[in-house]
Amino acid sequence: xxxxxxxxxxxxxxxxxxxxxxxxxxxxxxxxxxxxxxxxxxxxxxxxxxxxxxxxxxxxxxxxxxxxxxxxxxxxxxxxxxxxxxxxxxxxxxxxxxxxxxxxxxxxxxxxxxxxxxxxxxxxxxxxxxxxxxxxxxxxxxxxxxxxxxxxxxxxxxxxxxxxxxxxxxx
Amino acid sequence: xxxxxxxxxxxxxxxxxxxxxxxxxxxxxxxxxxxxxxxxxxxxxxxxxxxxxxxxxxxxxxxxxxxxxxxxxxxxxxxxxxxxxxxxxxxxxxxxxxxx
Numbered sequence: 001x002x003x004x005x006x007x008x009x010x011x012x013x014x015x016x017x018x019x020x021x022x023x024x025x026x027x028x029x030x031x032x033x034x035x036x037x038x039x040x041x042x043x044x045x046x047x048x049x050x051x052x053x054x055x056x057x058x059x060x061x062x063x064x065x066x067x068x069x070x071x072x073x074x075x076x077x078x079x080x081x082x083x084x085x086x087x088x089x090x091x092x093x094x095x096x097x098x099x100x101x102x103x104x105x106x107x108x109x110x111x112x113x114x115x116x117x118x119x120x121x122x123x124x125x126x127x128x129x130x131x132x133x134x135x136x137x138x139x140x141x142x143x144x145x146x147x148x149x150x151x152x153x154x155x156x157x158x159x160x161x162x163x164x165x166x167x168x169x170x171x
Numbered sequence: 172x173x174x175x176x177x178x179x180x181x182x183x184x185x186x187x188x189x190x191x192x193x194x195x196x197x198x199x200x201x202x203x204x205x206x207x208x209x210x211x212x213x214x215x216x217x218x219x220x221x222x223x224x225x226x227x228x229x230x231x232x233x234x235x236x237x238x239x240x241x242x243x244x245x246x247x248x249x250x251x252x253x254x255x256x257x258x259x260x261x262x263x264x265x266x267x268x269x270x271x
């Protein structure tokens with residue numbers, strides 16, 4: 001049961017990622033990315049990381065992608081890529097980029113494969129529920145957790161600063 | 172049982188697709204979406220290694236990646252909106268006011 005599920009999820013994730021990158025309309029790209037998030041959370045469930053799977057759906061599909069959709073609908077962007085005259089030259093560059101990117105990915109994964117092949121997988125008695133994740137997060141990883149709140153605060157400052165300047169210029 | 176390498180290969184493929192999106196598209200929104208794909212590929216590697224080693228560190232750091240991605244998207248979209256308002260386009264090649 002696990003193995004066909006894995007391949008279905010992998011195909012869905014890769015296909016929807018390709019749709020995100022190649023689609024002309026940004027709104028459809030966002031919807032395809034939502035599909036990719038759902039299939040990734042399926043992977044996390046297969047890996048017994050239940051809390052991360054839940055967060056993936058809630059935060060990514062629920063908050064971040066809705067923010068993207070808001071901006072796209074607000075700006076009214078149809079398809080604002082570069083003009084067709086540029087696209088011909090881009091095609092050759094694109095093929096080169098495909099080769100380079102795939103080469104890098106597979107070379108790095110080969111190294112990882114060799115180093116990780118000997119581990120038993122997945123481990124018994126191991127599941128990332130809310131309780132186990134919370135215990136580890138608030139004991140062992142408390143300092144990184146607090147630092148992340150600093151990153152979020154800086155993000156808020158940045159956005160408020162950017163938009164506030166725009167408002168004061170108009171007034 | 173699915174071996175760890177299969178998850179790593181899926182993660183590598185997703186990362187390659189995201190890197191391609193950043194390289195070949197000329198639309199800030201699509202580039203931000205491709206960065207999200209790359210961050211998710213890294214998350215998948217984190218969680219796969221976490222399950223493989225029976226250590227919660229990978230899952231917790233994937234939560235931190237989600238937080239960093241959220242703040243990055245907020246700032247990136249704010250910059251995209253301001254750029255679109257001032258120029259009326261989303262082509263990052265036109266971002267050359269500081270260069271001239």
